[in-house]
Amino acid sequence: MFATLLPIALFLIAYSVYLFTRRKFTYWEKKKIPHLPPTTLFGNYADFILQKQNLGENTLKVCDAFPDAPLVGAYYGTEPSLIVQDPELIKLVTTKDFFHFSGREISNYIHKEMFTRNLFFNYGDRWKALRQNLSPIFSSSKMKNMFPLIGKCSFVFEDMLDREIEKSSILEVRVIMARFTMDCICSCAFGVETQTMEKTENNVFKQMGDVILDFRPKQAIKNTIRTIWPSIFYGLGFKAMSSEVDGFFNKLLTDIFENRNYQPTSRNDFIDYMLKLKQNNNLVGDSMMNLKSEAGSKVTLEIDQEFLLAQSVLFFVAGFETSSTTLTFTLFQLAKNPEKQAKAIEEVDEYLRRNENKLKYECVAETPYLEACVDEALRMHPVLGVVGREVSEDYVFPSGLKVEKGLRVQLPLYKLHYNPDYFPEPNEYRPERFYGEEKRNVKPYTYMPFGEGPRLCLGMRFARMQMIAGLITILKKYKVELAPGMKKDLDYEPKSIVTQPTEGIKLNFIEREGWQSRLLAK
Numbered sequence: 073m074f075a076t077l078l079p080i081a082l083f084l085i086a087y088s089v090y091l092f093t094r095r096k097f098t099y100w101e102k103k104k105i106p107h108l109p110p111t112t113l114f115g116n117y118a119d120f121i122l123q124k125q126n127l128g129e130n131t132l133k134v135c136d137a138f139p140d141a142p143l144v145g146a147y148y149g150t151e152p153s154l155i156v157q158d159p160e161l162i163k164l165v166t167t168k169d170f171f172h173f174s175g176r177e178i179s180n181y182i183h184k185e186m187f188t189r190n191l192f193f194n195y196g197d198r199w200k201a202l203r204q205n206l207s208p209i210f211s212s213s214k215m216k217n218m219f220p221l222i223g224k225c226s227f228v229f230e231d232m233l234d235r236e237i238e239k240s241s242i243l244e245v246r247v248i249m250a251r252f253t254m255d256c257i258c259s260c261a262f263g264v265e266t267q268t269m270e271k272t273e274n275n276v277f278k279q280m281g282d283v284i285l286d287f288r289p290k291q292a293i294k295n296t297i298r299t300i301w302p303s304i305f306y307g308l309g310f311k312a313m314s315s316e317v318d319g320f321f322n323k324l325l326t327d328i329f330e331n332r333n334y335q336p337t338s339r340n341d342f343i344d345y346m347l348k349l350k351q352n353n354n355l356v357g358d359s360m361m362n363l364k365s366e367a368g369s370k371v372t373l374e375i376d377q378e379f380l381l382a383q384s385v386l387f388f389v390a391g392f393e394t395s396s397t398t399l400t401f402t403l404f405q406l407a408k409n410p411e412k413q414a415k416a417i418e419e420v421d422e423y424l425r426r427n428e429n430k431l432k433y434e435c436v437a438e439t440p441y442l443e444a445c446v447d448e449a450l451r452m453h454p455v456l457g458v459v460g461r462e463v464s465e466d467y468v469f470p471s472g473l474k475v476e477k478g479l480r481v482q483l484p485l486y487k488l489h490y491n492p493d494y495f496p497e498p499n500e501y502r503p504e505r506f507y508g509e510e511k512r513n514v515k516p517y518t519y520m521p522f523g524e525g526p527r528l529c530l531g532m533r534f535a536r537m538q539m540i541a542g543l544i545t546i547l548k549k550y551k552v553e554l555a556p557g558m559k560k561d562l563d564y565e566p567k568s569i570v571t572q573p574t575e576g577i578k579l580n581f582i583e584r585e586g587w588q589s590r591l592l593a594k
């Protein structure tokens with residue numbers, strides 16, 4: 073009897089799961105939005121979920137099925153998501169009608185752990201109050217005050233490069249760049265010297281970086297489950313951030329606060345600013361409703377250790393990897409394009425001549441070609457292949473399409489950045505697109521490596537500052553070329569949340585003539 077019932081029971085269970093996972097698969101058909109037929113459980117993202125392609129590439133594939141559709145429907149696993157391809161509509165989502173799209177992702181779950189209570193994951197009033205109060209940390213005057221800390225890290229970087237190149241002129245660039253940017257962010261954010269450039273063995277900051285960026289298959293599956301099926305993820309007791317990292321930063325911050333007697337110092341780092349906020353015990357900001365009415369409503373958030381911890385871990389996570397990866401891609405492209413590199417080098421030499429070899433805050437404004445080299449690398453290799461939004465209030469697009477609160481929205485960066493109508497010959501590395509007069513030709517809302525609108529990357533100025541300082545430090549003494557055997561075309565790591573090459577990028581560092589006259593002035 074049991075033997076006969078078992079297969080029937082199993083069949084019924086399997087069939088119920090099948091029906092359950094497909095229950096939302098009529099969403100786009102009902103709304104009459106073009107979409108690909110979804111597959112059970114994976115929707116249109118089988119390649120991403122099965123770790124064959126990264127999120128940006130998988131999204132591009134979905135977009136390519138409907139190249140001219142302003143809006144494309146998709147199923148992210150079992151969940152509907154809307155891909156916005158048209159720049160005018162991207163403008164509505166990110167900027168003009170931002171009130172309806174203030175969410176990032178799975179907003180209902182951000183309170184489930186300390187880490188996701190940070191600015192990046194918040195939405196609505198909490199996001200607005202946080203953003204208003206954290207923005208001054210990244211103002212140009214704050215960046216200028218902070219620049220000497222970046223300058224100090226650049227001296228250490230200069231020495232580290234020489235030491236490493238003495239051992240071998242061929243370097244795995246990403247590892248080296250991450251040691252530099254990690255030191256910059258920790259010095260500026262926490263006022264600590266990480267020694268990542270002096271000591272890699274048992275370096276606890278490096279270890280934390282490795283834990284955070286762990287993209288082994290198990291971790292990648294967990295990350296995916298979290299974004300598609302958060303109720304299962306949190307129901308099983310998982311967390312996006314490991315307790316090891318939470319614990320490490322908790323202790324680090326407590327020690328720093330105690331060392332500073334909970335009083336701001338003259339260091340001008342992020343911790344000083346946080347301590348100033350903490351002295352008030354709470355933080356006040358405008359309500360999102362003010363975007364809709366003149367009410368002038370205010371929101372108050374309590375500031376406790378957990379609040380400070382959540383923002384600090386975010387700065388660490390967002391601060392080093394994004395910039396080190398971008399530096400790596402920039403150097404890779406310069407190595408492949410020697411004429412562009414020669415132009416960048418000329419500008420670096422000229423900057424140093426004009427400034428008596430001093431690295432100053434103004435270096436970002438005074439090296440526009442170098443900045444264009446970074447911008448073009450970010451066009452070709454955006455750190456986030458997809459910028460996410462979530463509908464936070466029901467919305468009706470001008471076409472009449474109604475979307476409900478909670479719907480995922482995806483802005484497809486690869487699709488925009490490689491569209492030949494916006495960027496002719498998109499596979500060519502041409503920094504000139506972002507240089508001088510030509511820069512004006514970039515159509516608004518077609519280029520967004522730092523996002524767009526009120527949620528634009530908060531650390532963009534900081535990122536540019538550390539990347540340009542890093543590039544000047546390298547190029548004043550070395551030129552780079554691809555190491556023997558290094559592939560010219562890169563594959564992206566499917567398991568990583570941020571765009572990463574599958575294999576290390578190896579470059580040959582060649583000493584330039586006359587470098588002795590260009591050593592950084594201390």
Ligand code: HEM
Binds near residue numbers: 530
């Ligand atoms: C090359 C370097 C970087 C790139 C390409 C980058 C890219 C991005 C992107 C695409 C977003 C999402 C923007 C949006 O939703 O519209 C973002 C958000 C953010 N980034 Fe960056 N980022 C970089 C460096 C940094 C650095 C150095 C920091 C901090 C020290 C930082 C802090 C943040 C924060 C706090 C947010 C959340 C903003 C919000 O949601 O209001 N980023 N970044």
